[in-house]
Amino acid sequence: MGNVLVWIIWVVAAFACVSTGIAVISFTNPFYSALALIGNLASLAVLFLLASAEFVAAAQILVYAGAVMVMFLFVIAYLGGRADAPWAGGPRWLQLGAFVVGAAILIEVIVALATKASGGLSSDAEISRSFGSPAEIGKLFLTDHLLAFEITSIVLLVAAVGGVVLGMKTLAEDEA
Amino acid sequence: MLGPSTTWYVAVAGVLFGIGTTGVILRRSPLIVLLSLEIMLNASNLALVGFSRHFASVDGQIFAISVMAVAAAEVCVGLGLIVAFTRRNMALDVDTLTELRG
Amino acid sequence: MIAGAWLCLLAPLAGALLITLAGTHLSRAAAGWISTLSVFVGFAGALVAFLQVAGESADERSHTSTAYTWLAAGKFQVAMQILVDPVSLTMMLIITGVGGLIVWYSMGYMKGEDEERRYFAYMALFVFSMLMLVMGGNLLLLLVGWGLVGLASYLLIGFYHDRPEAIAAAKKAFLMNAIGDAAMALGFFLLIAKTGSLDFSTAFDAASSGQLSPNTANLVALGLLGGAVAKSAQLPLHTWLPDAMEGPTPVSALIHAATMVTAGVYLIVRTHAIFEAAPNVQHLSAIIGGVTIVVAGLIALVQWDIKRVIAYSTMSQIGYMFLAAGIGAYGYAMFHLLTHAFFKALLFLAAGVIIHHLAGEQDVRKMGGLRKVMPYTHAVFLVGALALAGIPPLSGFWSKDGIIASALAEGGVLGYTLLVLGLLGGFLTGAYTFRLYYLVFHGEPSELVLEHAGGHMHEAERAHGHGEHAHGEGPLSMLAPVGVLAVLAAIGGLIVIPGLWEPFLTWIDGVAEPLVTASVTQDYATSAAAVALAGIGIWLARWAFVAGRELVPASALRTVFEHKFYFDEIYDALFSRPAQLVANRLRDDVEVPVVQRSLGEIGTGVKEAAGGTARLQSGLLRSYALVIAGSVFVLMVVFVAVR
Numbered sequence: 001m002g003n004v005l006v007w008i009i010w011v012v013a014a015f016a017c018v019s020t021g022i023a024v025i026s027f028t029n030p031f032y033s034a035l036a037l038i039g040n041l042a043s044l045a046v047l048f049l050l051a052s053a054e055f056v057a058a059a060q061i062l063v064y065a066g067a068v069m070v071m072f073l074f075v076i077a078y079l080g081g082r083a084d085a086p087w088a089g090g091p092r093w094l095q096l097g098a099f100v101v102g103a104a105i106l107i108e109v110i111v112a113l114a115t116k117a118s119g120g121l122s123s124d125a126e127i128s129r130s131f132g133s134p135a136e137i138g139k140l141f142l143t144d145h146l147l148a149f150e151i152t153s154i155v156l157l158v159a160a161v162g163g164v165v166l167g168m169k170t171l172a173e174d175e176a
Numbered sequence: 177m178l179g180p181s182t183t184w185y186v187a188v189a190g191v192l193f194g195i196g197t198t199g200v201i202l203r204r205s206p207l208i209v210l211l212s213l214e215i216m217l218n219a220s221n222l223a224l225v226g227f228s229r230h231f232a233s234v235d236g237q238i239f240a241i242s243v244m245a246v247a248a249a250e251v252c253v254g255l256g257l258i259v260a261f262t263r264r265n266m267a268l269d270v271d272t273l274t275e276l277r278g
Numbered sequence: 279m280i281a282g283a284w285l286c287l288l289a290p291l292a293g294a295l296l297i298t299l300a301g302t303h304l305s306r307a308a309a310g311w312i313s314t315l316s317v318f319v320g321f322a323g324a325l326v327a328f329l330q331v332a333g334e335s336a337d338e339r340s341h342t343s344t345a346y347t348w349l350a351a352g353k354f355q356v357a358m359q360i361l362v363d364p365v366s367l368t369m370m371l372i373i374t375g376v377g378g379l380i381v382w383y384s385m386g387y388m389k390g391e392d393e394e395r396r397y398f399a400y401m402a403l404f405v406f407s408m409l410m411l412v413m414g415g416n417l418l419l420l421l422v423g424w425g426l427v428g429l430a431s432y433l434l435i436g437f438y439h440d441r442p443e444a445i446a447a448a449k450k451a452f453l454m455n456a457i458g459d460a461a462m463a464l465g466f467f468l469l470i471a472k473t474g475s476l477d478f479s480t481a482f483d484a485a486s487s488g489q490l491s492p493n494t495a496n497l498v499a500l501g502l503l504g505g506a507v508a509k510s511a512q513l514p515l516h517t518w519l520p521d522a523m524e525g526p527t528p529v530s531a532l533i534h535a536a537t538m539v540t541a542g543v544y545l546i547v548r549t550h551a552i553f554e555a556a557p558n559v560q561h562l563s564a565i566i567g568g569v570t571i572v573v574a575g576l577i578a579l580v581q582w583d584i585k586r587v588i589a590y591s592t593m594s595q596i597g598y599m600f601l602a603a604g605i606g607a608y609g610y611a612m613f614h615l616l617t618h619a620f621f622k623a624l625l626f627l628a629a630g631v632i633i634h635h636l637a638g639e640q641d642v643r644k645m646g647g648l649r650k651v652m653p654y655t656h657a658v659f660l661v662g663a664l665a666l667a668g669i670p671p672l673s674g675f676w677s678k679d680g681i682i683a684s685a686l687a688e689g690g691v692l693g694y695t696l697l698v699l700g701l702l703g704g705f706l707t708g709a710y711t712f713r714l715y716y717l718v719f720h721g722e723p724s725e726l727v728l729e730h731a732g733g734h735m736h737e738a739e740r741a742h743g744h745g746e747h748a749h750g751e752g753p754l755s756m757l758a759p760v761g762v763l764a765v766l767a768a769i770g771g772l773i774v775i776p777g778l779w780e781p782f783l784t785w786i787d788g789v790a791e792p793l794v795t796a797s798v799t800q801d802y803a804t805s806a807a808a809v810a811l812a813g814i815g816i817w818l819a820r821w822a823f824v825a826g827r828e829l830v831p832a833s834a835l836r837t838v839f840e841h842k843f844y845f846d847e848i849y850d851a852l853f854s855r856p857a858q859l860v861a862n863r864l865r866d867d868v869e870v871p872v873v874q875r876s877l878g879e880i881g882t883g884v885k886e887a888a889g890g891t892a893r894l895q896s897g898l899l900r901s902y903a904l905v906i907a908g909s910v911f912v913l914m915v916v917f918v919a920v921r
Contacts, residue, residue: 006179014188021192021215025199030207037211044218047188050179051229056221056237059244068214068248075255076207079262090271094900095202101907102198108911109190112918113183125232136234137241145238152245159249166256169263201904270899277897 010050016043034072041065053132185226192219204270206261210254217247279330280343283362285323286370287409289316294402297395306394310385313398317381317405321374328367336788339363342415349418353474359415361478365789368612369412369544372619376536377405379759383627384528386755387634397437397526404430408537412544417466417476420545424462424505427538428455434533435525447521454518458508465501468494482551490555499556502549503563506542510596512570517845519593523585527630530585535592535626536619543596543615546603550790554606561692564604568699571597573843575706579713579829580839583640584629587714591666592622594703598681601696606793607684609783613774614681616782617673620770621665624763628659631752631760632718636730642714647723651730652751656719658764663715665767667708667812670805673771678704679805680774683796686804697804704808708815709829716823776801 020043023036041064048057130136141149192215199212221240228236261268293316297309304312331339340363349356381401388394407430411423428451436448466476472494473484484490490498506512511519511534522534533539546553546563553560571594578590595618602611632648632655633640649656665672668679682704685696751757773782777798796804822829830836841847 003178010179010184014184017188018191018195021195024211024215025195025203025208030205030211033208033211037214040215041218044222047185047222048225051185051225053225053228053237053240056225056240056244059241060221063244063248064218068251071251071255072207072211075259078259079207079268090204090898090900094898094904097904097908098198098201098900101201101904101911102194104911105197105907105914106190106194108914108918109193110187112914113187113190115918125230127229127232131229131232131234132237137237140234140238145235148238148242152242155246155249159252163252163256166253166260197907201900201907204900273899274897276899276902277895 006050009046013043013046013050016040017047030076031073034069034076037072038065038069041069052127055132055134055137182226182230185229186223189219189223189226192216192222206254206258206268206270209270210251210258213254214247214251217243279327280341280360280362282323282326282330283341283343283360283370283413286320286327286374287323287360287406287413289319289323290374290402290405290409292316294399294406297399297402301395304395306389307385309395309398310381310388313402314378314381314385316402317374317378320405320409321371321378324367324370324374327362328371331362331364331367332785336784339788344415354470354476356416356418356476358419360413361415362413363789364785365544365547365612366412368616368786370409372616373405373408373412373537376619376623376763377401377408377532379762380528380532380536380623380627381405383531383630383756383759384526386753387528387630388526389753391526393437397434400430400433400437401528401532404434404533404538408541411541416478417469417481417549420548421459421462421466424509424541425459427533427541428452428459428509431455431522431533431538434529435522437525437529441524443521444524447518447524451518451522454515455508458505458515461501461504461508463501465498465505468498468501478548482549485552485555488555490552492556495552495555496559499549499553499559502545502552503559503566506545506563506600507566508542509545510539510542510600511593512542512566512597512600513573514845516570516574516593517842517849520586520589520842523583523589527585527626527633530589531623531626531630534589535622539592539596540599540615540619543599543603543611546600547608547611547786547790550603550606550608553603554793560604560606562604564601564692564696567597567600567602567604568696569597570594571601571703572699572706575703575710577839577842578710579706580836582643584632584642584645584714584718585626585640587642587710588622588625588629591625591707591711592618594707595622595666598678598700598703601700602681602684605684605688605693605696607681607795608790609786609792610677610680610684612786613782614677617665617677617767617771620763621662621672621674621767624658624662624760624767625666627756627760627763628655628662631655631756634752634756636726639726642717644724644726645718646721647719647727649719651723651727654757655751655760658760659715659719661764661768663711665771666711667816668704668808669812670809671771673767673769675805675809676771676774679801679808680776680796682808683776683801683804684792684794686800687794687796701804701807701811705811705815708812709819712816712819713823713829716819720823 017040020036020040024033024040027033027036041060045057045060045065048054048060196212196214196216196219199215200209203209203212221243224236224240224243228234228240258268266272293312296316297304297312300309331341340361342359342361344357344359346358347355348358381398384397384401388397391397404427407423407426409423411420411427414420414423432448432452435451436445438444469481470476472490473480475481485495485498508515519534519539523530525533553563574590574593574597578587578594581587581590595614599611599614599618602608602614632645632652635652635655636645639645661672665674668675670676678700682697682700685693685700687693688696774780776796783792819829828836830839838844
């Protein structure tokens with residue numbers, strides 16, 4: 001029973017994932033695309049939960065869907081009409097190439113999985129109850145992966161500074 | 177493990193990655209390109225989480241969180257660029273940015 | 279004695295180096311003195327060596343002195359050594375003696391010319407090179423001297439480098455000599471291959487003991503003969519000698535009469551062992567000599583340039599020497615070399631006095647009647663002419679007749695043919711020499727002569743002082759050597775009187791035994807015939823002059839002679855034009871399109887490739903993204919496949 005439930009939820013979430021993904025790249029209006037992406041993120045969070053990654057799922061909703069997408073929506077709103085861009089265009093081969101490459105990568109992944117990745121994905125390991133819990137993540141961040149933690153914070157700092165600089169009104173611009 | 181095995185998670189990640197790639201190359205608006213980029217990053221996050229579950233190692237999730245942080249930073253800078261375009265009255269069209277022409 | 283020999287070799291070299299290094303710090307006269315004195319010091323050294331060697335018995339007369347090992351390549355070794363024996367001593371004395379007189383003469387002749395110091399340095403260099411040639415103790419050093427005299431000849435012929443004719447003549451001489459050098463080198467290579475060494479003793483012993491196969495001996499001898507023919511201006515490599523008269527007259531006297539052109543004769547005498555092992559080649563050299571005697575004599579009959587007549591005469595007389603060496607009469611070959619050096623140098627220098635007096639005029643048609651104006655020159659020239667024609671008791675008579683007698687003694691088809699050629703040559707010599715004599719000295723003085731004559735009506739035995747021709751026939755430095763040579767030309771032949779006294783022949787015999795000796799009867803018989811023919815030639819020349827006619831009446835014949843039997847034209851058509859054609863073809867088809875254009879093509883090609891590659895940089899961001907995505911796909915496939 002539990003298994004069936006999990007399966008059903010999983011299928012629904014996966015389906016939502018893929019369809020919202022397709023929706024993101026097909027809408028003309030960027031606002032709709034951004035909203036579709038929020039849906040995508042939410043379904044991904046469900047999938048994370050099903051994979052016992054609770055903290056990551058929470059972070060996904062809070063940070064990604066909550067902050068990043070909101071920022072996106074702000075900018076799209078600010079841009080208003082100017083955000084409308086032609087859907088596609090340009091060289092034919094480029095458009096064709098886009099689909100080809102996307103399909104190629106997809107097929108390649110499926111093929112790799114179908115061949116069972118040479119037996120790499122045969123057996124799932126057992127996990128403990130605290131797998132994916134914030135305590136676990138915190139412990140690792142502050143011990144094994146301390147460097148990654150610190151560098152990530154520096155990256156965020158740099159991005160913040162960069163964002164401010166990009167958004168600054170320069171003197172030349174003022175005159176213009 | 178309850179539900180689908182790791183294979184399915186990775187499959188979905190692959191599909192999402194393909195969709196993201198198509199979007200990056202196909203669309204002309206920089207905003208949509210950024211959104212497609214987000215899809216690709218999320219796809220990799222999904223794969224990471226799936227594998228972390230498979231090998232019972234939390235390192236995968238740590239990696240996923242770092243990716244998320246970096247993606248946030250990147251979006252911040254990217255949107256700043258787009259706003260700067262608008263400030264300078266440049267068209268929001270990736271095909272017009274040809275100064276790298278050799 | 280050995281010290282004397284080394285001094286002889288090195289003194290002129292020292293002189294040349296000194297003049298070269300001192301440059302303009304030396305005055306011009308000082309350069310002349312240094313050059314002359316260095317050669318005379320060499321003569322002193324040679325004289326000392328000669329006196330010592332003359333006192334030794336015939337067996338002991340060959341001395342070798344080694345300074346150091348010059349070249350060592352495995353088993354092949356060449357030492358820096360000199361050989362002092364009768365033959366080389368004879369040559370040394372001639373070179374430094376006559377050479378010294380000529381260099382002294384040049385001090386007066388070249389006075390005031392451009393770049394005098396260069397001339398004197400070259401003259402000293404030449405004397406050194408020629409000495410190296412004759413004193414070299416092995417074939418390689420001989421070749422070194424051989425090449426150096428070719429170089430000195432080139433430098434001196436082209437001395438007046440402003441004149442294109444002089445430069446062309448120098449090039450021609452060098453090229454034709456190079457053909458001979460190449461032949462000689464090939465012969466030497468063969469010798470090294472077969473005997474492993476270039477020492478005289480090894481080579482000659484191998485030749486005389488039959489170690490060398492007939493083919494080898496023939497080829498080596500042919501190579502040597504080729505070199506000798508080129509250097510001595512015999513047919514067919516003779517066309518450079520008349521052109522070489524573009525050089526200053528003392529150069530013509532020293533290089534192209536007395537010494538360098540006789541190097542071929544020296545070579546044959548020195549390597550006679552190899553020639554005796556290849557009798558066909560030896561006879562070939564005699565035939566070449568014989569033919570050259572006649573051809574050169576015929577051409578000399580119609581020349582108008584005083585120096586060219588004497589040049590063809592040189593060619594002809596060397597033919598006599600080749601004839602002698604070819605039948606094995608080595609003693610007489612060297613003897614004629616000696617006497618020829620005296621009277622030919624005398625004739626050239628006397629001609630030089632005339633040319634100098636007439637301010638550079640060389641055309642005999644513009645001369646005439648110089649007998650009254652230049653009595654001293656007239657006297658010495660007459661002595662030289664008589665010696666050349668072979669009139670007893672002057673030197674030329676003794677040597678030339680010895681050769682003709684040897685031809686008679688040889689007998690057989692070869693001997694009798696050579697006898698006829700030699701006698702004919704005697705007739706021609708008398709004719710062309712005295713044609714020249716009469717044209718220059720007899721008759722009414724020409725306008726040119728009268729122009730230059732004004733002011734020296736006083737007839738002095740010897741002109742006094744140095745100075746312009748207004749004060750006499752020429753400066754002392756010019757007239758004195760001429761006088762010495764005249765004396766030598768007159769009495770120099772008396773060292774061989776057949777049947778009575780033959781010290782010179784005995785002197786040479788120790789080194790090169792003659793293959794044929796004429797009996798006294800044969801000697802006197804041929805002498806009579808030769809003198810008679812020479813007399814007829816002289817009388818004919820006088821008759822033609824007095825009658826105002828040409829010696830060669832048939833105009834067709836005369837044209838052939840005037841064009842020197844068309845040798846120049848034939849060579850031009852056979853060698854020069856095709857070479858030019860090939861060179862032009864190569865330039866147009868290979869050099870310009872391939873080499874030159876390819877340089878341009880490389881540039882254009884690179885630009886085009888770059889242009890093509892640049893089109894990849896379209897500036898279209900999406901295409902870049904496509905390429906990146908494609909590469910990622912490829913990499914993924916690779917990773918999966920490799921696993």
